[in-house]
Amino acid sequence: MRGLIIKDLMSFRKRLAIVVFVTVAVLIMAVMFSISAKSGNLYQMTIPGPDTTEQEAEYAKEVMSFAFMVLMILPMGAVGDTAKNMLFEDRKSGFTAVASVTPLTVRQRVLSKIITICGLYLAGAVLSIVISSLVSLFTDLVTFRQLFAVVTIGFSICLIYTFLMFDIGIILNGSEMYSETFALMIILLAIFGMNIKNIISLIKAGDNFASVIIEQAKNVTAVVLDRSYVFFIIACVLGVISYFVTVAVAAKKREVI
């Protein structure tokens, strides 16, 4: 099993340059963002004045902190991108056939993939957290606690997305694009389902759309950041389900992993 994990980690080498590039770029952007938000153009946008209403200033602040938080997930995404393509890369190259004639059982082959997926995303999350901790020293836009929660949520959603892709790829023997699209659709539908009340109230808001959306964004962000562990638990549960389902399907179908 260790051999398969090593093989998958080797595929990460070719992405190393991208990861370094993204990390450096994020660091530079985050520092520039922080400086600008403290005393530059971005700061000007957050002060109510003759051209900016109080509501718009608050809206700008919310958008900025949201953009800042999203920025912190990028290094993790760059590392984890390798994980999401592993299964399909093996199929394309024919390594699935090689792995299936080694002394490794289907359980070991599935487990090795799940361990590698989790390991890569975890490494990416650690990288994002390190960058977040550095960046949080220079900004008041967000706290480290918030950034940590964002990385946890990002990590969990990436895992959920990859596990879904993995399952769809194995159960339906789908292509990479097919599995990606389906996984994304499932996640978007879940988000849509969870926010259906908010969406309805937004539709009904009419002229108050801006204030309602700011209020909602604030509430949702607060709730989500406070409960980032829920996403992590969902990812863990899905990981376990994914393992058992994949083992059962792969043992029956063969040659899929």
Add this chain to the structure above:
Amino acid sequence: MESVKNAIEIRNVTKDYGDFKLDSITFDVPEGSVCGFIGQNGAGKTTTIKLLLDVRAKDAGEIFVFGRDMSKESAAAREDIGVVFDEMGFNEYLTAKDINIIMRNIYKNWDEKVFFDYLKRFALPSKKKCGDFSRGMRMKLQIAVALSHNAKLLVMDEPTSGLDPIVRHEILEIFREFVLEEDHTILLSTHITSDLEQIADEIVFINAGKIVLKGNKDELIERHGILKCKKDERSKISDSLVVSEEDNSFGIQLLVNDRTACEKLYPKSVIEPATIEQIMLGYVSSPKRG
């Protein structure tokens, strides 16, 4: 008398895909032998190999490798099996050095020294990405991997197809060396019958999912023959001896299944030994064609 041990035992194995059926096939491969598994494309060779390795699930039947039931102990049994496919399955970004690291963490008996010796012998660069290898180099790399974990059984699916004669010869030489060890066995699936003439001890011939012929290669060649006669003499030859027939401008050419009997029964006819290719073609074209 010491009984012959079988490296592979396949008993009444069936696999139905709907449009193709592997129909209750049975054959053995004795330990220490080279078994040529022949048949035309789509005859069921690859399916049989995949069932043998338990890569695919069979519908019925039993498969044993070195006495181990493959439906229960396939993972453990695969420690002793080296497999070579017609296409290299390693990711293109991997180098031979990487493959060594991967494989030593997969096979208990992986022998690094043997692997690098093979790389040297095959003149394969250890630091070059295998995606940049030629077809011959890719095949050699697979063979090096298959032979570096002390496998006792080598299962190969069309390993020499698409290779030039020099590389083919080199690879066949390696196989010959492999079977010098008493307990080493090869199952070689191919449709290049000239390779089998050189190396095989046993032949199993599959056609349309059924085993149509099996046995010792020399005995099969000895038994079969090509009987040449004039068209008007054909009616004198017993149908039970004829596998297939072919018309040509000089008369009729018959593949017969008992050369000795034919020589006795038709002493005036010309009967030549048949090659494996002629035997294969004869059984594929059977029933007799005009």
